[in-house]
Amino acid sequence: MLAQRAQLPDGRWHFQHGPMDIVIGAHGSPASVDAAHAAAWQRFTGILDELVQELVALRRPVQGDCPVLGPIARRMWQACQPFQRSFITPMAAVAGAVAQELVACYERSGVTRAWINNGGDIALHLEPSQSVRIGLYADIARLGLDEIRDGILTDGQFDVSSVLPVRGVATSGWRGRSFSLGIADSVTVLARTASEADAAATVIANAVDLDDERILRRPACELKDDTDLGYLLVTVDVPPLEPDRVQQALRAGLKRAQTLRAAGLIWSAALVCQNQIVTTGDPATKKLENRRAHQQLGSVFA
Template sequence: MNAQRTQLPDGRWHFQHGPMDIVIGANGSPQAVEAAHEQAWQRFGGILGELVRELPVLRLPVQGPCPLSGPVARRMWHACRPYRSGFITPMAAVAGAVAQELVACYTASGITRAWINNGGDIALHLAPSQSLRIGLYADIDRLGVDEILGGVQTDGQFEVDSALPVRGVATSGWRGRSFSLGIADSVTVLARTAAEADAAATVIANAVDVADARILRRPACELKDDSDLGAIPVTVQVPPLEPELVSRALHAGLRRAQTLRAAGLIWSAVLVCQGQFMTTAAGASVQSLDNHRGARQAGSVFA
């Protein structure tokens, strides 16, 4: 199937190609925005083929010198490199790396801000003095492309302005599109780039875990025969757990997140599991995260 695009009623664009479902918004002069959208569309059409050609290597653990040649593939590998002491493949950063590739089309003069939302992993462009609201969607199992297209009731919000060293947002958890080793409903990370946020969210979500026989796990290869995780057990079902177990799992993830923050790999993170949440609370703090759904936010970007 060839890449397809549709312009939405509010002016955003929806790009789709294979597993990639991307929603793009931008503000600025109409001519600059239109040119950037066209440039992004031309670039988008070639990305999937580039990744497929290097897919066997992209599914291998990160180690040694980078063996990849394509710009998106190399970005994936380098985003995952800080975590190579454990098991990680470049696929942990694929969605963020694709979004980051496209946001480069929106850095031209005349564009004040842009956001590339690749299934909840987001790359940002912010001109000086510009800002964006980032909507936190805690249960990513409920988040699909229809919600991204039509508007989402968020559980919390971030405000990211151009002065912050944040141009990427990513969310991971056992309920999401990709496999997770942990039990987090969601881990949302703000980082320097979208690829770096994607890799870090994966790592932190894996760390939100607790030993309990009621948690159902299966080898990844039994769920998807070509999974890059092979026989590693991934989480497929988490029953309601006692609050103290949930807290223990969140604290384990928070320790990992704080280590990454101290190393300069992330700016902040919010970890959510069964109604509880924890945050590293760096700079861009969560404005609200409670039992009620926040109001719909027109023009927001949703993680």
């Protein structure tokens, strides 16, 4: 299958190739933005083949010296390296690393801001005095055709301005397109880069967990033949739980998030499970609590 692209009615671009499904928006002078879009498309067309060449190594747990050579593959490995004491493969950062590779095409004179949204894992380019608003859409299971047609109502929103050391936003959880070891409906992380946010969101979402026989888990390899998780048990269904049990799981994830924040690996995080939310308490995500956000990222920009 060849890479495909189409311009959306509002001027954004949609790039698609295999599992990569990307929406790109940019503002600035028309000539600069058009040149950036052209450069991004040229780079995008070769990414899938580049990653496939090193896929075997990318599906192995991160340990020792970096075994991969490509710039995106190395970025994936480096983003996951801080978490190598627990099981993690570079694939935990693939979506964010791809978005980060493409956003570099927009870091040029005349482009004031841009975003690369790779399935909810987002890389940002912000010139001074620029900002972007990101909407949290928590429970992807409740998204219906009517809402898609009439306009998506986000569960909460937060602004990322150029003064913040944040150029990456990522979300992970058991309801998302990737497997999770935990029960978080969503964990949204803001970090310096999209690849770092992607890896950290995976780790924190895995930590939102508790022992409960009602939670259904299955070996990842039974659900997907080529998964990098092998026989690890991943979450496939979470029934309604008592509020105190939900809080217990969220506290476990929040403890992990706060540790990563103290280590400088993330800027902030919002953790959601069954209509309850906790955050790391910084201004970027604190106001989400007032909106009672629910569960997986649906990104809205303004």
